[in-house]
Amino acid sequence: MKKITLVAFALTFIASINLFAQTADIPVSKIAVIQIKTSGECDMCKTKIENTIGVMKGVKKTELDIPSQILTVEYNTQKTTAEKIKKAIAEIGYDADEVKANNRVVKKLPACCQPQPRPEIQK
Ligand SMILES: [Cu+2]
Numbered sequence: 001m002k003k004i005t006l007v008a009f010a011l012t013f014i015a016s017i018n019l020f021a022q023t024a025d026i027p028v029s030k031i032a033v034i035q036i037k038t039s040g041e042c043d044m045c046k047t048k049i050e051n052t053i054g055v056m057k058g059v060k061k062t063e064l065d066i067p068s069q070i071l072t073v074e075y076n077t078q079k080t081t082a083e084k085i086k087k088a089i090a091e092i093g094y095d096a097d098e099v100k101a102n103n104r105v106v107k108k109l110p111a112c113c114q115p116q117p118r119p120e121i122q123k
Contacts, residue, residue, distance in 0.1 A: 031060065034082050036071045039095040039115045040064055048113075052092050053085060071096075 040049050046064040049071060053062045058079025064071045073085055089096035093105035095115070106114065 030076050030078055031074060032077045033074045036086060036096045038069050038071050038089060039101060040069055042112055044110060045113050048092060049089060049094060053088060056080060056088060
């Protein structure tokens with residue numbers, strides 16, 4: 001009988017720890033960090049992408065690493081989504097993972113910022 005009580009107590013204790021952990025997790029899980037592969041390749045691209053995404057609602061931090069073309073974005077998952085961020089990047093003329101750049105905008109980018117090889121030559 002004593003053993004059963006002990007087991008029951010242990011289980012309740014474990015369950016309450018779990019519950020506590022979940023509750024404590026909520027504020028942390030609002031903030032997410034994503035890494036998006038972009039087609040930005042110079043300082044101009046970097047400034048443009050960071051300035052555009054940096055002012056989006058819910059975005060905390062943005063940094064484009066030029067050599068890897070990876071944009072790291074820290075954002076609040078309750079205020080924005082990864083999809084919205086990728087769409088915004090595509091709208092200013094850069095690829096963002098599976099979301100392809102808006103081609104009309106790409107053509108207006110400075111020559112140095114055009115993706116290599118350029119889309120029109122590629123065909
Ligand atoms: Cu550029």
